[in-house]
Amino acid sequence: MAFAATYNAKETEDKWYSYWMKNDYFHSEVNEKEPYTIVIPPPNVTGVLHMGHMLNNTIQDVLIRRARLKGYNACWVPGTDHASIATEAKVVNKLKEEGINKNDLSREEFLDHAWEWTHKHGGIILEQLKKLGASCDWERTKFTMDEDLSKSVIKVFVDLHQKGHVYRGYRMVNWDPQAKTTLSDEEVIHVEKEGKLYFLNYAIEGSDDVLSIATTRPETIFGDTAICINPNDERFTHLKGKNAIVPLCNRVIPIIEDEYVDLEFGTGCLKVTPAHDENDKNLGDKHQLEVIDIFNDDASLNSYGLHYEGKDRFDARRDIVKELETLQILTKTETHINKVGTSERTGAVIEPKLSDQWFLKMKELAQPALDAVLDKEVALVPEKFINTYRHWMENVRDWNISRQLWWGHQIPAYYYGDGKEDYVVAETKEEALKLAKEKTKNDNLSLADLTQDEDALDTWFSSWLWPMSVFNGILEPDNKEINYYYPTNDLVTAPEILFFWVARMIIAGYEYRGEKPFNSVYLTGIVRDKQRRKMSKSLGNSPDPLKLIDKYGADGIRVGMLLSSPAGNDLMFEEDLCKQGSGFVNKIFNASRLILNWEVDQDKTQPAYCKTAISWYQAKFQKSLAELDDHYGKYRISDALMTTYKLVWDDFCSWFLEMIKPPFGEKIDATTYQCAVALLEDNLKILHPFVPFISEEIWQNISERSKEEALIIAQWPKQTSVDESFIKDFETVKEIISGVRTIRKEKNISFKDSIQMSVINNEILSTSYDSIIAKLGNIEEISYVEEQQTNSMSYRVKSNEYFIPMLGAIDIEEEIKKLTEELNYQQGFLKSVTKKLSNERFVNNAPEKVVVIEKQKLADAEAKIEAIRQSLTSLK
Numbered sequence: 001m002a003f004a005a006t007y008n009a010k011e012t013e014d015k016w017y018s019y020w021m022k023n024d025y026f027h028s029e030v031n032e033k034e035p036y037t038i039v040i041p042p043p044n045v046t047g048v049l050h051m052g053h054m055l056n057n058t059i060q061d062v063l064i065r066r067a068r069l070k071g072y073n074a075c076w077v078p079g080t081d082h083a084s085i086a087t088e089a090k091v092v093n094k095l096k097e098e099g100i101n102k103n104d105l106s107r108e109e110f111l112d113h114a115w116e117w118t119h120k121h122g123g124i125i126l127e128q129l130k131k132l133g134a135s136c137d138w139e140r141t142k143f144t145m146d147e148d149l150s151k152s153v154i155k156v157f158v159d160l161h162q163k164g165h166v167y168r169g170y171r172m173v174n175w176d177p178q179a180k181t182t183l184s185d186e187e188v189i190h191v192e193k194e195g196k197l198y199f200l201n202y203a204i205e206g207s208d209d210v211l212s213i214a215t216t217r218p219e220t221i222f223g224d225t226a227i228c229i230n231p232n233d234e235r236f237t238h239l240k241g242k243n244a245i246v247p248l249c250n251r252v253i254p255i256i257e258d259e260y261v262d263l264e265f266g267t268g269c270l271k272v273t274p275a276h277d278e279n280d281k282n283l284g285d286k287h288q289l290e291v292i293d294i295f296n297d298d299a300s301l302n303s304y305g306l307h308y309e310g311k312d313r314f315d316a317r318r319d320i321v322k323e324l325e326t327l328q329i330l331t332k333t334e335t336h337i338n339k340v341g342t343s344e345r346t347g348a349v350i351e352p353k354l355s356d357q358w359f360l361k362m363k364e365l366a367q368p369a370l371d372a373v374l375d376k377e378v379a380l381v382p383e384k385f386i387n388t389y390r391h392w393m394e395n396v397r398d399w400n401i402s403r404q405l406w407w408g409h410q411i412p413a414y415y416y417g418d419g420k421e422d423y424v425v426a427e428t429k430e431e432a433l434k435l436a437k438e439k440t441k442n443d444n445l446s447l448a449d450l451t452q453d454e455d456a457l458d459t460w461f462s463s464w465l466w467p468m469s470v471f472n473g474i475l476e477p478d479n480k481e482i483n484y485y486y487p488t489n490d491l492v493t494a495p496e497i498l499f500f501w502v503a504r505m506i507i508a509g510y511e512y513r514g515e516k517p518f519n520s521v522y523l524t525g526i527v528r529d530k531q532r533r534k535m536s537k538s539l540g541n542s543p544d545p546l547k548l549i550d551k552y553g554a555d556g557i558r559v560g561m562l563l564s565s566p567a568g569n570d571l572m573f574e575e576d577l578c579k580q581g582s583g584f585v586n587k588i589f590n591a592s593r594l595i596l597n598w599e600v601d602q603d604k605t606q607p608a609y610c611k612t613a614i615s616w617y618q619a620k621f622q623k624s625l626a627e628l629d630d631h632y633g634k635y636r637i638s639d640a641l642m643t644t645y646k647l648v649w650d651d652f653c654s655w656f657l658e659m660i661k662p663p664f665g666e667k668i669d670a671t672t673y674q675c676a677v678a679l680l681e682d683n684l685k686i687l688h689p690f691v692p693f694i695s696e697e698i699w700q701n702i703s704e705r706s707k708e709e710a711l712i713i714a715q716w717p718k719q720t721s722v723d724e725s726f727i728k729d730f731e732t733v734k735e736i737i738s739g740v741r742t743i744r745k746e747k748n749i750s751f752k753d754s755i756q757m758s759v760i761n762n763e764i765l766s767t768s769y770d771s772i773i774a775k776l777g778n779i780e781e782i783s784y785v786e787e788q789q790t791n792s793m794s795y796r797v798k799s800n801e802y803f804i805p806m807l808g809a810i811d812i813e814e815e816i817k818k819l820t821e822e823l824n825y826q827q828g829f830l831k832s833v834t835k836k837l838s839n840e841r842f843v844n845n846a847p848e849k850v851v852v853i854e855k856q857k858l859a860d861a862e863a864k865i866e867a868i869r870q871s872l873t874s875l876k
Helices: 009-022 051-069 084-097 107-121 124-132 147-162 218-223 234-239 278-287 303-308 313-326 363-374 385-394 429-440 480-485 495-512 545-552 554-562 575-596 608-633 637-660 670-687 692-702 724-746 767-777 812-837 840-845 848-875
Strands: 035-039 073-077 166-176 181-183 188-204 210-215 226-229 243-245 252-257 269-272 330-343 351-360 379-381 413-415 423-425 488-493 518-523 755-760 779-785 792-797 800-805
Touching: 009 554, 009 692, 035 051, 035 480, 051 073, 051 124, 051 488, 051 545, 051 554, 051 637, 084 107, 124 545, 124 554, 147 166, 147 423, 181 351, 188 218, 188 313, 210 218, 210 269, 218 303, 218 313, 226 234, 226 278, 269 278, 278 351, 303 313, 313 330, 363 385, 363 495, 379 385, 385 495, 413 429, 423 429, 488 495, 495 518, 545 554, 545 575, 554 575, 554 637, 554 692, 575 637, 575 670, 575 692, 608 637, 608 670, 608 724, 608 767, 637 670, 637 767, 670 692, 724 755, 724 767, 724 792, 724 800, 755 767, 767 779, 792 848, 812 840, 812 848
Parallel strands: 035 073, 035 488, 226 252, 379 518, 488 518, 755 779
Antiparallel strands: 166 181, 166 351, 188 210, 188 243, 188 330, 226 269, 243 252, 413 423, 755 800, 792 800
16 A cells, blocks of 8 residues: 555545445354453434543443454444433423424324434434444344344343232322423432522411411422421410411411420521422321322412412512512522432423322332442442442332333333323233233223323333443343353443432342343543533533544544543543644654655664664563553553653653664664554554554554554554563663763754763673663764763763863863853852751741752752762763
8 A cells, every 4th residue: 555645634534434334344153262242332323423432432432442452352332312301301302393292193193203313313423433432233223212222121021020019199299391201310410509598477377477488489389288486496385286378378277296306496487388399298298288289290380379370480489479579578688509309301390299290119220230340240440439339229219110202112001091000011912902801801902991001110220221221131041142252341431420320230130140241341431621610511611522533533632532531531532632642643643654755675783773663662561561451451541642642752662762763864773664664563463452543544554454454454453571681771871872962052052963981881781782872862873981081961861970071162261251141040049048948047938849849949050060060070
């Protein structure tokens, strides 16, 4: 292949992704190799690529590509989640734009529209992941509403119901009035907001007395069924046994006593609204209070709201406050900060609501999953999340698994009578009829007598089976794929779904396979901007990932995303990181092009400096390879990238290539060239997980390769013993060369001009490195001397002293003058610092940090003075 003069990212990425796809490198089948499996956290079917997806999927692709190179049968299963609430909301909005109301459609008609939407938009995000270079096994792509996955969900629901874990209950739930469905506790985000605390007077029946209550929600007074006081509160002894009158609706309610009431909060009198607050519901149950639900499903007031019927809760609040003010019932208002529950899906403020719902008992099911993490059978990375996980699992509540939606898996409960308890649960309607006949002993029942529950299951009730259902492990628990690929190896996901998804997958894994679903969970951080704000479309601070890829190339973006992304810690993203990533890609390209464009002389003898340079880089590479294995083993992906980055940029490009580069106009010897290409190939193998496109491009340019010889399926470099002496010695070599370059720069000695060097040698380094020092310093001759040289600039490296003759290179008299002036300045500076530090008052009273800085200044000045004196001695 012809090596282009400049790197074209888009052209290269399209070319090699097509090549990989054509040759089925991403596809996995059961074979004799050890498997390495990842299941993708399925993005919403309605979603598009955002920065969080970019980070998460880049990490997964790094792990899966390295596994291929390590010889594993790598399988990365992609797919999407049907996302009940989000998808149904989008379909409803689309219908609204077309003038169609969801309520005017039958369930079947609505689902036709939902499927049409899904087929149109469902594959967008997966196609976008291909642009990133994601090497998923696309032949295995799954969707949580696929027939086999749907059957798995229904089978599990029926099984859990038969085991007594699933039940139907009338409970206080989280109601999303925008989506008009319940939510589980984990789908509610508690946001701190500034609101108002309203103080209202309630009249006491049969007297002119009033009591005052404080509420954040005056609109709920229509649902009040009691006023509660603490029996120990002496302020309200006179109210015991009396009744109060609810403002506006004038309903008479009892004044009850309970120690639940906080003596310090508000006024000490608590209004009790059992239908709209969980704690109030508990009080209501205890005191057998009436329950009055004042809201419609969209959180507008119903007929109990009297003249506010039909008004939205927040509009009603505003108007009710005005009316209460006019009637002099509202006595004062205070600013109040409290946490408001909002829907994780729609952002709507949650309304506590009593509702008949399906629940899953969690306590017993959760125990094996809790033990698995505490015993490190499932590793959470980083470990700081273990305590969070433990707290949630030890305090787990029953899971509300029903949703008032049509898009999703319809609950397989079939009603055959008038009562809510007259139902059977079965995988099919035919099986349900059989069970109903047995239960009722009525053989005349027909399919027409059965009505399936209208609700759908929570989306997470399907995705908690994902590591099993994608391999058909629920329907066929002993099939060869589930037995081979399960448990999977690594899960890469975000901490915010640790409970939504991760914990539940672990629960399901132990319940249905008796083992963990994965070995490790790598929890990524959140992608934030420089101001530490979470990137989001609403804030307008999130760049379009596809535009970034177009601008910097997929490899550049991958490097940019991982440059500062330690596990579990947030990534402070800025576009300059992508620019840096793109710069790294160009560096790799240009360095490779340099090597492959060298002309080779088959008869030329290998120079000594080349042989030494190769031995050093081989040692350096092996040391880095061991570091990489350690980083990958501990899921320090960002550290693995930095090790690779520094090795290639600093050691390979900046040092190794400079050492072996043939002199201008000369050819390179064959031995050095072959070694350089072999080392380049090793570099490409460790680079490939991070920058798959550029690495494959260079690999294929080195020589003609068959499809069996592609980099994507090459062999990870083998680890051998490391000769640490080369690495240690070369650090000294670097210091020596840097000293030469510093003198050249300071004294304006052109690098084209060769120079002499004398060394007082205390055997800190073998003379075998002289050829490298000479080449990189453009030194004509290195001589070893016993005493300091005159008319020279000198510097020290450890116990050796190095001299560069200045005769003819500089004006000696001018240099002596300049150094003398610098010496006088430094001596004056030293005097002032010494004076300050000899002042006991200053030393005793100044902050310790300031004193440390002054002492450092003293040491620096003394070192500079010593160096200047040595230079002056050499010049005289």
